[in-house]
Amino acid sequence: MSLHLLLASTSTVHGQPYLGYFKEAWTAHFAQGTGPVVFVPYARPGGTSWDDYTAHATQAFEAEGIPMRGIHSFASPAEAMTEARGVFIGGGNTFVLLKTLIDTGAFHAIDAAVRNDLPYMGSSAGSNVAGRSVGTTNDMPIVYPPQFEAFGWIPYNLNPHYLDPTTDSTHMGETRETRIKEFHQFNDVAVMGLREGTWLEIHGTTSTLHGPLAARIFTAGNVPVEMPSGPFSL
């Protein structure tokens, strides 16, 4: 049993089609097997429906010859996992995603399957839930989930869409870095700021950062460090 994870900062890079910027990675990730990739539309970006969101993702996958089916079209999440060649949780609102995963029973079914070798892909909110908790999401808490603990497949948290501070801003709202520092006043969990256009690939004990930008690693009590693309351990 080992993990096979592809965790992307974002689904879409400016000026490119949906999932386009790391297409080679996910087509390879899901090349094996006979069943569909099961899509989890629960994060509902912009409030879009499960069906509409699934159709959007399916279009991108089927253009690459990979069959896809929404998790809600199966009799149960557990049944979906038995037929799946892999699972992809799309981005949207992390709180809505986590609450729906738990309310539907999909949380346990997906967790068991992914820990038992099923290839997983997440983007944005779907990457957030791979971490220890959703405590470093950028999203608004628009619904109240029964917990903040996430799947914990990786022993750190992600902050997708990581944005560097803009030094010329006069806005007094907290920067992303300030928010993550506050997180570390209350949590001793490393946080990886994953910049747009980058993604993680994890197979068992081997982890690699891909894409054109470094990641920023925050640990409690320490100055953040830049982590270049390539293999890493954290």
Add this chain to the structure above:
Amino acid sequence: MSLHLLLASTSTVHGQPYLGYFKEAWTAHFAQGTGPVVFVPYARPGGTSWDDYTAHATQAFEAEGIPMRGIHSFASPAEAMTEARGVFIGGGNTFVLLKTLIDTGAFHAIDAAVRNDLPYMGSSAGSNVAGRSVGTTNDMPIVYPPQFEAFGWIPYNLNPHYLDPTTDSTHMGETRETRIKEFHQFNDVAVMGLREGTWLEIHGTTSTLHGPLAARIFTAGNVPVEMPSGPFSL
């Protein structure tokens, strides 16, 4: 029994001292009475300690001749409220604030006192909690509070530090407006985007927006509207 609220978008406007931009408003708000204004440091901006944060706020208040004392220096939050001429909840992390208010029993004590005429002031996170829920905070969910419901003194939610979308950005993270639209997929509560440098003054049934900028009002299913400064009802 009526409410007396001063709800500021931010504590500090760029280039001005702490609480400086609406000093005339809060000195008038807390001019009556003999006891101290009770400061609630629970939101701990940047993880600062209760004592340090209280000292910071006290310096600003005592420079205007208004005595101040931290809520944690009383035997209990209820005792603090009996001695207070008013209460000020400072900004920081909304989740930490709400959780600590509930864990300490201050939530109930402050709620009862404010509903019974005690003048209240909030900035940023301290304004957020005056609304129906913390569901439109910008903060990271760094701790898990037992509820998202807030004081509900006003029948809508606030989004402090409201930022207009930047039309030239290539960043794919959601804009503030997109996030609030997502909130309205799940909640039928009006949201006021309160821009920096503006504040609300509420006395009983009379509400007024102060400051140099309009507020932006979001309601479920409708196009957002700009609300100019001056009296309003919502």
